[in-house]
Amino acid sequence: MIRVVMDSTCGMAVEEFDKAGIIMIPLYVREGDRVYRDGIDIKPAEFYAKERAGVVFESAQTNPDDLVNVFRPILDAGDEIVCVMISGAISGSVNAARVAVDILEAQDRVSIVDSRQSGYCELTMGRLAKKMADEGKSRAQIVSALDELRERTWVFFIMESLHWLYKGGRLTGAQALLGTIIQLKPIVWFDDDGRMVTHDKIRTLRAGKERLKELVQEMASHGVVAAGLHWSDNWDEAKEFGDWMESVLHVPVEYNRVSCVIGCHVGPTVLGPVIVMREKPQTKKEQGREE
Secondary structure (H helix, E strand, C coil): CEEEEEEHHHCCCHHHHHHHCCEEECCEEEECCEEEEECCCECHHHHHHHHHCCCCCEEECCCHHHHHHHHHHHHHCCCEEEEEECCCCCCCHHHHHHHHHHHHCCCCCEEEEECCCCHHHHHHHHHHHHHHHHCCCCHHHHHHHHHHHHHCEEEEEECCCCHHHHHCCCEECCCCCHHHCCCCCCEEEECCCCCEEEEECCCCHHHHHHHHHHHHHHHHCCCEEEEEEEECCCHHHHHHHHHHHHHHHCCCEEEEECCHHHHHHHCCCCEEEEEEECCCCCCHHHHCCCC
16 A cells, blocks of 8 residues: 655645545744644644734754654555655755655655645645555556656746745845845746746736736646645635636636745745646746746
8 A cells, every 4th residue: 555645835734634645744833942833733824823913933844753753654554655745945855754764764665756846736746646546556657647747737926025035045046136126026936946936027016916817828728637826814815816717717726825834935925826737838947037
């Protein structure tokens, strides 16, 4: 039997993990000296209320000991593991998982998959892994399918301020903007290596939303399998944008509330449409517009 493990940044609540039959690995959020397990000790509603009130949070990756404690009983039961994690370019959690596998000497029984994103992309990968595991597919087959799905799943996002991304060191490739970056509203995405980089440089939030709509339609030109929308503490804004997405894509939009860990870096106003496309577009390096 193959068990699927996934970290908390995919956006599912604990109850949803249980219902899906997927095992949760929480990352961590720090408030001063206090440490919370993402989605367990602190949940998005409380987190974003505190963030809006001025509380400064820091995020922390999971660690090899946590992962060993999750992996060991699964392996002892004779099962194998497919573990889907947040992008290794913005978190050390993927490396922590690989260290845990080495500690357990279980390289032939555990596959660690770097989603190269987080949120809805990671979530769809975890769901596909579980579906294929239930169908009796091998780890190799599952990993191959997840790699292919990842290439067809793109996300773009914008927020009112990039203060959190810069404070947390999660935004790269924008050195040319330097002192003016906080005043601009760049559209950010994950590149081929899973880094968060600037795709477009926009001067107003209104113009940014219009550009997001153009990007949604560009993705949709490759066919739409599924659609999601990331939001944090801006439900009315997200619902309006999601309604527009459904009107042009003609598929339901799944709302993915950004986890507390990711919220440390994107803040309470993120808006991020994501499309699972039917056909793989050209590579992101060809598509990207970063200067």
